[in-house]
Structure formats: structure tokens, C-alpha cells
Amino acid sequence: MGICLIYFFLFLFLSLVFFVSSVLLLLLDLVYFLEFELLTINSSMVLFTVLLDWMSLMFMSFVLFISSMVIYYSDEYMSGDSYLDRFILLVVMFVLSMMLLIISPNLISILLGWDGLGLVSYCLVIYYQNVKSFNAGMLTALTNRIGDVALLMSIAWMLNFGSWNYIFYLEELKNSKSMMIISVMVILAALTKSAQIPFSSWLPAAMAAPTPVSSLVHSSTLVTAGVYLLIRFNFSFNDVMMFNLLFISSMTMFMSGLGANFEFDLKKIIALSTLSQLGLMMSILALGSYKLAFFHLLTHALFKALLFMCAGNVIHNLVNCQDIRYMGNLISSMPLTCAFLNISNLSLCGLPFLSGFYSKDLIVEVMSMNYLNLYIYLIFYLSIGLTVCYSFRLVYYTCVGDLNYVSLNNLFEGSYVMLKGMAGLIFLVIIMGSVLSWLMFFTPYSIILPLLMKIMTLLMIFMGIWIGYELSKFSLNYLNLSNKFLNLSSFLASMWNMPYMSTFGMNFYPIIMGSYYYKSLDQGWTEFYGSQKIYSLLVKNSSNMQVIFNNNIKFFFILMIMWLMFVLFIY
Known part of the structure; x- marks a missing residue:
């Protein structure tokens, strides 16, 4: 049995279960709010919360039913693709991100599902x-x-x-x-x-x-x-x-x-x-x-x-x-x-x-x-x-x-x-x-x-x-x-x-401005007063120092004579 059929039957079964559960919760007017403690650090608990009411279960049943049909459909539509398994797993990740978003009464777990959708959708659009x-x-x-x-x-x-x-x-x-x-x-x-x-x-x-x-x-x-x-x-x-x-x-x-x-x-x-x-x-x-x-x-x-x-x-x-x-x-x-x-x-x-x-x-x-x-x-x-x-x-x-x-x-x-x-x-x-x-x-x-x-x-x-x-x-x-x-x-x-x-409107002027700054600042004044200036000063100073290092005995004698003259002049 191929990967498509496995997920098709799994999603179809879950869809039926969620739909029946949704109808029951709707008739009984019940809401289940579940909290799972993941870890506790210094009396601060990190919880994973799940909201199960008729609305979230109904929506999940629809998402899973449509996903099961789409995965079954993809088996033939994408049959020429060398990496069909990878495609199906991306679709499954997409569906799971949506599930996480639907059952979350918490903004942190909503963000996980929300960003999961964004990331997987990018992978699928550039497929x-x-x-x-x-x-x-x-x-x-x-x-x-x-x-x-x-x-x-x-x-x-x-x-x-x-x-x-x-x-x-x-x-x-x-x-x-x-x-x-x-x-x-x-x-x-x-x-x-x-x-x-x-x-x-x-x-x-x-x-x-x-x-x-x-x-x-x-x-x-x-x-x-x-x-x-x-x-x-x-x-x-x-x-x-x-x-x-x-x-x-x-x-x-x-x-x-x-x-x-x-x-x-x-x-x-x-x-x-x-x-x-x-x-x-x-x-x-x-x-x-x-x-x-x-x-x-x-x-x-x-x-x-x-x-x-x-x-x-x-x-x-x-x-x-x-x-x-x-x-x-x-x-x-x-x-x-x-x-x-x-x-x-x-x-x-x-x-x-x-x-x-x-x-x-x-x-x-x-x-x-x-x-x-x-x-x-x-x-x-x-x-x-x-x-x-x-x-x-x-x-x-x-x-x-x-x-x-x-x-x-x-x-x-x-x-x-x-x-x-x-x-x-x-x-x-x-x-x-x-x-x-x-x-x-x-x-x-x-x-x-x-x-x-x-x-x-x-x-x-x-x-x-x-x-x-x-x-x-x-x-x-x-x-x-x-x-x-x-x-x-x-x-x-x-x-x-x-x-x-x-696209063009958001990119055109920033790119023109970027090229202007690149010419005038990056390759212009910052170059003149920045790296090139430091380089030229270092070269100039090092060449001056080189003269001193090459003639160090002469400079030593000149300094000694100057020191002697200074001593004689004072006394």
C-alpha cells in the first residue's frame, strides 16, 4: 500500500470521528479545555493547551476529509514526480500545522501552527x-x-x-x-x-x-x-x-x-x-x-x-x-x-x-x-x-x-x-x-x-x-x-x-536608494574617511618608522649628542 493510500484512509477515519464528536458536543453544549504540563521550572509551568468544542472539531473534520480526497487525487496527478513521498509528507505537515492552529486557545501554539503553515506553504509554492x-x-x-x-x-x-x-x-x-x-x-x-x-x-x-x-x-x-x-x-x-x-x-x-x-x-x-x-x-x-x-x-x-x-x-x-x-x-x-x-x-x-x-x-x-x-x-x-x-x-x-x-x-x-x-x-x-x-x-x-x-x-x-x-x-x-x-x-x-x-513598488525605490548609498557612502565618503584613510595613515606612519629602524645607530648617537648638549646648556 502506497503512502497516499495510508494517509487517505487515516485522514478519512479521523474526519468521521471528529465529525461525530462535533455533533455530540454541539447537541450536549459541551466544551473541553485540556491542559498538558510539558515541564516545570522554578514553579513556572509550561503548558500545552487544547480547546475541543463543536467548532474546532467540525472544522478539523472538514479539513481532514478534503485533505484525504486531495491526497488520493495526488497519487495520480503527481504520478510523474520522482519524489512523490516527499510531496505527500509536505502536504501532511501542512495539514498538521492547520490542526494545531484550529485546536489552540493559546497564542503561542497558534503561532507554531501559523508559522508552520507559512513555512510549508513556501516549500510547496516553490515545488x-x-x-x-x-x-x-x-x-x-x-x-x-x-x-x-x-x-x-x-x-x-x-x-x-x-x-x-x-x-x-x-x-x-x-x-x-x-x-x-x-x-x-x-x-x-x-x-x-x-x-x-x-x-x-x-x-x-x-x-x-x-x-x-x-x-x-x-x-x-x-x-x-x-x-x-x-x-x-x-x-x-x-x-x-x-x-x-x-x-x-x-x-x-x-x-x-x-x-x-x-x-x-x-x-x-x-x-x-x-x-x-x-x-x-x-x-x-x-x-x-x-x-x-x-x-x-x-x-x-x-x-x-x-x-x-x-x-x-x-x-x-x-x-x-x-x-x-x-x-x-x-x-x-x-x-x-x-x-x-x-x-x-x-x-x-x-x-x-x-x-x-x-x-x-x-x-x-x-x-x-x-x-x-x-x-x-x-x-x-x-x-x-x-x-x-x-x-x-x-x-x-x-x-x-x-x-x-x-x-x-x-x-x-x-x-x-x-x-x-x-x-x-x-x-x-x-x-x-x-x-x-x-x-x-x-x-x-x-x-x-x-x-x-x-x-x-x-x-x-x-x-x-x-x-x-x-x-x-x-x-x-x-x-x-x-x-x-x-x-x-x-x-x-x-x-x-x-x-x-x-513587488516592483516595494523594491524599486529602495534599490535605487541602496545603489546611491553604495556609491556615495560605501564606495565614497566612508571609503575616503574610513578604511582607505586608515590604510594611508598606517602606510605613512610605518614608512616614517622604517626610516628610524633602518638608521637606528645614527639616531641613537644624534639623540645622545642632543642629550649631552641639553645637560651642558642647563648646567
Whole structure:
């Protein structure tokens, strides 16, 4: 039995155990807080703490289930790799880091999981070892370091409380200055990890990783760590923090949805859709509904993992071609993959009664119930419309439109292991939304709105379908368009020039300044007054001393005569 199958069965079994335990804890309303004493030095105990409640167990069961399917899928996807075992072990380390983060009520152990995710994600992004991968890996690592430093600073501030178990202090010390600073630092850490504006550029760049990794990263691990941390910390946020978080996340949601409509890389479109959904989770969290954010986090994990697995199968069959303009009419050659792709796409759009609908529709209706301004109301619905728009554009280019690939192709569905991995998720993508809504909300939500507001989501979905279809036909005549439209589309596709700002913008002026200082200081004044000056003085002095050492008997006699003259002169 290969390493893939061992971890597949292990993770699948643990996922089932955790899910059953989560449901039991939810029904019995229990929370287990476990403390393990690692060592005691001078009456100071070093403890390892674990928080087991329905939320952490439920999330762990989802992470493990998706990981098991992704590892099974990787067995065939990465079959050409000489070091498959190393790849699988990296994925397992990635999952274990996420587990540590989920069960930690303590900022120190959270940092271990947090940094574990950052380090392993860097190793996975640079896995293919080319220049593009190295650049993407460095951008990912350095952007996430900002959040890591913020988390370290919050750990330092928590010294004021005498313990790092933040779970004890969230509500009691909500209005203390220290807790406010810690909360701001935690929000900053979550913004970098979940790639919100202005740290968004690393998420599409991280698509340089192998597709199974992308499937894991974008569904249930790395990017969701920030949202999960905010869900845990949500009791300590005040109105100002919530307002800023709401503005940033809503702008991210809109920006990524708009950008995905002008992108042609299959994986980047799905990455931008992840960014849009993360913005949705963050914004409903900022409106105060942390349970809804968690609900959408779980349903989103399922259909996003499946979406990436379908994309991986398509890329695999097209011999590593990721440009959607080359695809088309795949429904005739890869019918099952296209069926999975369409179901997960419709779930992403929030089509009734797939899993995405239950969380997304509830989020939008709860937002509609709140007393908010027009900006938030419009940006939520526009983002929903844009999601449907790029989803149907993707379907048009891949499944329905004309095939623009090479004439001599070998497109067929012979990858049975990958198909089985995807089939393991499809059932949950369809039913899990309703199951979770029955489990998580004991009292059913009854939201009463006027007819127009109630059907606004459906109107936006149909409008998005129409615009997505028209945009696809419009984009096919891409070369005949005016330069203004090309400039606008490149601006929107590049996420409002954010990748340039966070790479070129951060490096250009410091490098120019560095070269200036190198010339004027390092090779200039410091050389003149520093090492070269010391060297010239030493040479000059040593040459003077050399004259004395070469003529030491003469100097001795001259000094003796001078001394005698001095004695005679005095006396």
C-alpha cells in the first residue's frame, strides 16, 4: 500500500470521528479545555493547551476529509514526480500545522501552527523550482511575515495578562487598552493570511504550486486560517475595528470579483473567486455574525476544493495548458469532469438548493436585515452578480465554446483515481449546506423581507449569467478592441495594479536608494574617511618608522649628542 493510500484512509477515519464528536458536543453544549504540563521550572509551568468544542472539531473534520480526497487525487496527478513521498509528507505537515492552529486557545501554539503553515506553504509554492515559482514563493512568504510579526507583537502585549490563553480574556477585558492593541494586531495578521487589500497580490501568485496544493490551500487551510482566527477573536472587537474590517473586506470582495472577469488563467480565476469569498466571510464577520462566517467557511471549502480538482484534471489532460482561450467543448471529451465543474460552479454562485446557497443566501439576507448604508448593500449584491458572471464566463470558455487546442490532441477521461477523488466530494457539495444549517442553527432563521429584496439574489444571479455570457462573446474579439479597453482590462485583471505595488513598488525605490548609498557612502565618503584613510595613515606612519629602524645607530648617537648638549646648556 502506497503512502497516499495510508494517509487517505487515516485522514478519512479521523474526519468521521471528529465529525461525530462535533455533533455530540454541539447537541450536549459541551466544551473541553485540556491542559498538558510539558515541564516545570522554578514553579513556572509550561503548558500545552487544547480547546475541543463543536467548532474546532467540525472544522478539523472538514479539513481532514478534503485533505484525504486531495491526497488520493495526488497519487495520480503527481504520478510523474520522482519524489512523490516527499510531496505527500509536505502536504501532511501542512495539514498538521492547520490542526494545531484550529485546536489552540493559546497564542503561542497558534503561532507554531501559523508559522508552520507559512513555512510549508513556501516549500510547496516553490515545488516546481523555476524562476516564476521562486518569485511567487518569496512574495507569499514575505507578505505573510508581516502578519507573523503582528502576531508576535500581540504575544508580547499579552504578557500584561499573565497568560497567553486568549480565550479567557476576550469578553472580560474587551475595553482595556492592551486588548484593543492585541485585537488590532490579530486583525492585521488575519488580513495578511487571508490576502485582503492591500496584501492580496500573493494569492494569485501562489498558483505556481501544484494543483492539489492549490486545492488544499484555497479550500480549508492557509487562507482560511485568518478568517478562523477572527472568528475566535470576534468577541474582543469594538465598532471601529469592525467598521474598518467591513470596508477592507467589502473592497476585496468587489475587486477580486471584477478582476476574475478579465483573467484568462484558469487557476487564477478560481484563486480570485476564493479571494472574493474570503471577503464575503470577513464582511459578514465584521457585521457581527461569526456563526454565518463559519458556516460559509465550511460550505465554501467543499466546492472550492472540488473546483480546483476539476481544474487540475483539465490542465492535466491539456498537457499543462492553463489558458481558458485554448479550452472549449470539453463537455464532449470530459463529460464527468465538466459535470463536477458545473455543479461546484453553481454552488459557488449560490444556486438554490446546493450547499453554497444555504450560507450565501443567509449571509446576504442577514446583511439586508441590518440597518446599513447603500454602499454595503450595493457592493454585496454587485459582488454576487460578478461571482455568477465570471463563473459562467468560465463555463462558456471551458465547456461550451469552440475548442481552440491543437488538432492532434488526446482529450479523454482516463484518470480514474482523480475522478474517484472528485466523486468523493461531489455528494457533500450538493447536500452539506442543508445538513450544516440543520446542525448549526437550532432555531431556524426566519428572515422576512419585501418581495424585491427577497428575490434580489436570484435577480443578480440571472443578471450575472447574462453579463458573463455577453462578456465571453465580447472578449473573443479581444484583438480588435481599442487600446483604452485593453488598458482598463489589464488594470482590472492585475487586481488594480496591486502585484506591481507589492513587488516592483516595494523594491524599486529602495534599490535605487541602496545603489546611491553604495556609491556615495560605501564606495565614497566612508571609503575616503574610513578604511582607505586608515590604510594611508598606517602606510605613512610605518614608512616614517622604517626610516628610524633602518638608521637606528645614527639616531641613537644624534639623540645622545642632543642629550649631552641639553645637560651642558642647563648646567
